Amino acid sequence: MSIPKDFKYTFSHEWIKIEDDKALIGVTDYAQDKLGDVVFVELPKVGTEIEAGHEAVVIESVKTAADVYTPLSGKITKVNTLLDKDPSFINSGPYGKGWIFEIEIRDKRELEKLIDAQVYENKISED
């Protein structure tokens, strides 16, 4: 199971790549593996303000529908429209082509709640 060292994570299986005052968000390799074949991603609208801990995205796989929560509050600045055409990028490249949205970080203090790769790895090895 791949867990890039330079990303941050949440216990609900999102990854966060921080670039200055913006963050790119997606779901982890572990999450995509549990979901199985992704067939549809309901993306948020660019410009929407969202609050940390709230549902931002819905991923539908053949088996199930799963919510993706935003770990950070702020304005959505970009969404990965590639996923409209090919949602399976979530499976084939969860940390690359399968990124989901970008957010403008409103409150940097929220970053403290994110966990690093090692903690995340420990968490999923318990499951």
Added chain:
Amino acid sequence: MEKVKKTPLYDVHVNMGGRMVSFAGWLMPVQYSGIIEEHNCVRKSAGIFDLSHMGEIFVSGVKSVEYLQKLITNDIEKLADGRALYTVMCLESGGIVDDLLVYRIKKDEYMLVVNALNTAKVFAWMRKNLVSGVEIANKSEGTALIAIQGPLSKTIVLSLDFKNPVSIKYFEFMSNNINGIDCILARTGYTGEDGFEIFLPSDYAAVLWDSIFAEAKDTGLMPVGLGARDTLRMEMGYSLYGNDITEETTPLEAGLSWVIDFNKEFIGKEALLKQKEHGLKRKLIGFMMLDRGIPRSHYEIFSSGEKVGEVTSGTMSSTLKKAIGMGYVPVELAKPGTRIDISIRKAMVEARVVKKPFYIPEKRKN
């Protein structure tokens, strides 16, 4: 809760990368490489399934026909030796105990193949209604079932070393022997494709599974899990017990009137006749989503802003590239073309009632 059971192919699944989940009291592979890939493989070439969790109940004795006629809704008198029949078993209320296949082995000897979920319940029901002159035996534990389904299934089965030449048509079966293993070979399935099912003693299941793979290596045969089994049956509009049919639904409501013979006596007949006379209130429909979103079991169905029913099964059809579903709605909304809305999380998503099956396989050769 009873301990979760393993089929004789459990280790084989784990070695092949099967993701094991608990289903109807059994540890079963839900997928190997991925549901979509496995699904498409069955539609294009062939897939192999472990269905050893399903129940096999044998009925024998001079009163077998009489006994079974009373238990099931379909007419088994029309069955010849070596032929199978789809039917349901009902409660007095008309609610469905199970849907099953009845195989006539010979006069006064039948095999019933029932859902894993219901094996114990059906056997108890059969025992409760037992009459003298009939013997019933639940041989589910010692019986394995391997299915090969898909357009290339015939090529694969014919390449196996059967003792008796294989010459069975759809819904026929024969006793046979493969590499010294006695088995029943049937041309039945749950995918809509041409396909075969092999019943054999559990001890030999792994050997047979391996030899099928050895013979079929050029055909693209893949192991297929319960996930794709579910999406394949949904494309065909086949009901799944526990979802689309239950003890609370009748075969009339479920669109299974073709398995009911009202010219004979059977448990539930009175209730079903009454329901027929009074007119059905609801029917199981198939529907297709017009907008994005995938219907799932228990999502609510709306018409003109009012809740009219619930989704019983739903998925993204990988053959049609459309989201499809089934559910019960009032009869006046059951006509193909009718607009309904499915409540998918917070949104109302438009759908249309369509005829089942959703998909018809290109050709099913005999």
